[in-house]
Amino acid sequence: MELPSRIQNAIDSFSRIPGVGSKTAMRQILQMCSWDDRDIQEFGNTISELTSLVRCRLCGFYSEEELCSVCSNTKRMSNGVICIVESISDCLAIEKSETFNGAYHILGGVMNPLMGIGPDELGIDKLVKRIAENFNSVILAINPSVEGDATCSYIKDHIPDEINVDRIGFGIPMGGSLEYVDALTISKALENRKKM
Amino acid sequence: MELPSRIQNAIDSFSRIPGVGSKTAMRQILQMCSWDDRDIQEFGNTISELTSLVRCRLCGFYSEEELCSVCSNTKRMSNGVICIVESISDCLAIEKSETFNGAYHILGGVMNPLMGIGPDELGIDKLVKRIAENFNSVILAINPSVEGDATCSYIKDHIPDEINVDRIGFGIPMGGSLEYVDALTISKALENRKKM
Numbered sequence: 001m002e003l004p005s006r007i008q009n010a011i012d013s014f015s016r017i018p019g020v021g022s023k024t025a026m027r028q029i030l031q032m033c034s035w036d037d038r039d040i041q042e043f044g045n046t047i048s049e050l051t052s053l054v055r056c057r058l059c060g061f062y063s064e065e066e067l068c069s070v071c072s073n074t075k076r077m078s079n080g081v082i083c084i085v086e087s088i089s090d091c092l093a094i095e096k097s098e099t100f101n102g103a104y105h106i107l108g109g110v111m112n113p114l115m116g117i118g119p120d121e122l123g124i125d126k127l128v129k130r131i132a133e134n135f136n137s138v139i140l141a142i143n144p145s146v147e148g149d150a151t152c153s154y155i156k157d158h159i160p161d162e163i164n165v166d167r168i169g170f171g172i173p174m175g176g177s178l179e180y181v182d183a184l185t186i187s188k189a190l191e192n193r194k195k196m
Numbered sequence: 197m198e199l200p201s202r203i204q205n206a207i208d209s210f211s212r213i214p215g216v217g218s219k220t221a222m223r224q225i226l227q228m229c230s231w232d233d234r235d236i237q238e239f240g241n242t243i244s245e246l247t248s249l250v251r252c253r254l255c256g257f258y259s260e261e262e263l264c265s266v267c268s269n270t271k272r273m274s275n276g277v278i279c280i281v282e283s284i285s286d287c288l289a290i291e292k293s294e295t296f297n298g299a300y301h302i303l304g305g306v307m308n309p310l311m312g313i314g315p316d317e318l319g320i321d322k323l324v325k326r327i328a329e330n331f332n333s334v335i336l337a338i339n340p341s342v343e344g345d346a347t348c349s350y351i352k353d354h355i356p357d358e359i360n361v362d363r364i365g366f367g368i369p370m371g372g373s374l375e376y377v378d379a380l381t382i383s384k385a386l387e388n389r390k391k392m
Contacts, residue, residue, distance in 0.1 A: 001291045001300070004260045006245045013242040016235075017224050028213050029246070030285055033258065037247040039212075046209040048240030049202045050225070051233040062229065064200045089226055095197045104197070 007033060058130070060106035061088060070104055077103050082131060083139045084155065086110055086148070094141060102139075105130070110147040111154060119154060128158045140167040203229060254326070256302035257284060266300055273299050278327060279335040280351065282306055282344070290337060298335075301326070306343040307350060315350060324354045336363040 002008070007029060014025035032040060055061065056068035063069075070076055081102030085091045091104050107122050119125065131138055138159060142148045156165050171189035172181055181189075198204070203225060210221035228236060251257065252264035259265075266272055277298030281287045287300050303318050315321065327334055334355060338344045352361050367385035368377055377385075 001257065001264065001266045001287065003288070004249070004258050006242070006249070006260075007258055010242040010246055013239045016239070018227055019220075019224065024215075026288070027285060028215065030283075031214055032243075033246055033249055040246050041244055043209045043212070044240045044242075044244030044246075046202070046206040046240075047228070047243060048237055050206055050229055050236050050240075053200070053203070053229055061197065062200050062203055064202075068197065070197045087226075089223060091197065092199070092222070 059104045060108060061091060061104065076101055077134070079103070080135050081137045081139065082135045083141050084127070085141045086143060090141065090143070100139075102137075103135070107142070107151070110142060110145070110151040112147050122151075124155060124158065127155070131163060132160055135163065137164045138166070140165065142167070144170055255300045256304060257287060257300065272297055273330070275299070276331050277333045277335065278331045279337050280323070281337045282339060286337065286339070296335075298333075299331070303338070303347070306338060306341070306347040308343045318347075320351060320354065323351070327359060328356055331359065333360045334362070336361065338363070340366055 003011070010029045010032075011022065011025045014020055014029055015022045017025075020028075032043070035043075053062050054064065054066075056063040056071050057066050058071040059068060061068040061070070065072075079102040081100075082105055083091075083094060083100055083102060084105045084107060085094065086107055086109060088106055091106055094100050094104075105127055107124075107127075109117055109122060111117055111119065111122065138155075140152045140155065142152050152167055159165055169192055170185070171192050172178065172185065178186065199207070206225045206228075207218065207221045210216055210225055211218045213221075216224075228239070231239075249258050250260065250262070252259040252267050253262050254267040255264060257264040257266070261268070275298040277296075278301055279287075279290060279296055279298060280301045280303060281290065282303055282305060284302055287302055290296050290300075301323055303320075303323075305313055305318060307313055307315065307318065334351075336348045336351065338348050348363055355361055365388055366381070367388050368374065368381065374382065
């Protein structure tokens with residue numbers, strides 16, 4: 001007993017999403033099959049419309065126009081602070097905290113020589129030029145990992161000395177419990193202790 | 197900093213799938229945004245093609261034609277055995293075990309008076325007629341639950357007495373461990389013990 005090819009094709013498409021296995025894909029597609037035709041059509045259309053997305057010329061965020069809403073916001077751009085993140089999701093996470101009011105730059109990854117990702121692939125020379133011309137303070141909001149640390153060092157080394165470079169703080173997450181946090185995080189939290 | 201509306205729409209569509217939250221949807225859609233345009237288009241098309249699916253006139257399985265591959269297989273249909281399942285996924289699970297060679301009937305749910313699902317909604321009179329005319333043995337492969345048990349009893353009561361009605365066996369799952377199995381399953385396993 002085989003599923004009609006249309007359903008099987010949809011399941012195959014779905015399983016190509018990272019993190020979706022064939023069982024999940026089947027369950028979800030069979031669920032969708034019972035939706036109204038109009039809803040399915042709409043779903044398919046919203047996906048198809050994701051083609052030829054434009055990225056902001058300056059920061060690399062997805063945008064409908066040449067510049068994204070942050071890069072075209074003169075108030076935020078004149079703040080003198082730029083936050084460098086790995087990915088668009090990281091950028092959205094920071095925006096959600098509503099505590100940063102400067103510019104962004106999305107690297108699109110971190111340096112990883114084994115994967116052939118070096119400074120050229122991430123466009124770090126262009127970024128350094130952008131920083132030197134427009135900002136006096138840099139926040140490196142790059143995730144902690146061997147590659148992330150190396151990327152931060154590389155960027156720091158290439159930015160003119162008169163520009164202040166910070167890396168986001170590491171420590172115990174809010175709501176976290178010392179009991180369950182790993183040893184490295186605890187050592188970072190002790191190192192980053194702050195006078196009350 | 198907002199995502200372009202096209203991306204936001206796709207995320208909203210995605211979160212409508214049962215079991216997909218807004219965070220998962222965002223992560224997956226942002227992943228998809230980096231795919232080739234052709235792949236995205238293909239994905240969207242496979243979804244859009246899920247409209248106006250036809251169900252097999254006899255068993256209720258999705259089918260491209262009037263009858264599904266099982267119902268049009270005279271060898272399987274003449275076996276005299278019909279297996280009644282709740283959903284298409286249950287049916288596929290049984291097919292995967294390659295141990296059943298008869299006909300199927302997909303109920304599309306179980307009786308649930310609180311949700312307004314009674315014998316009429318499940319088409320049980322049509323099923324009983326189908327069984328009486330074509331089969332001499334029924335396997336009720338309906339999941340164990342209060343509603344499932346009630347549905348099984350109802351079907352059993354309405355099937356002519358000369359037709360043999362079985363329910364699938366309950367017990368310890370293969371690879372399972374008595375230590376971790378719940379008490380009800382253990383009591384069922386003891387009840388369903390079998391002479392070696």
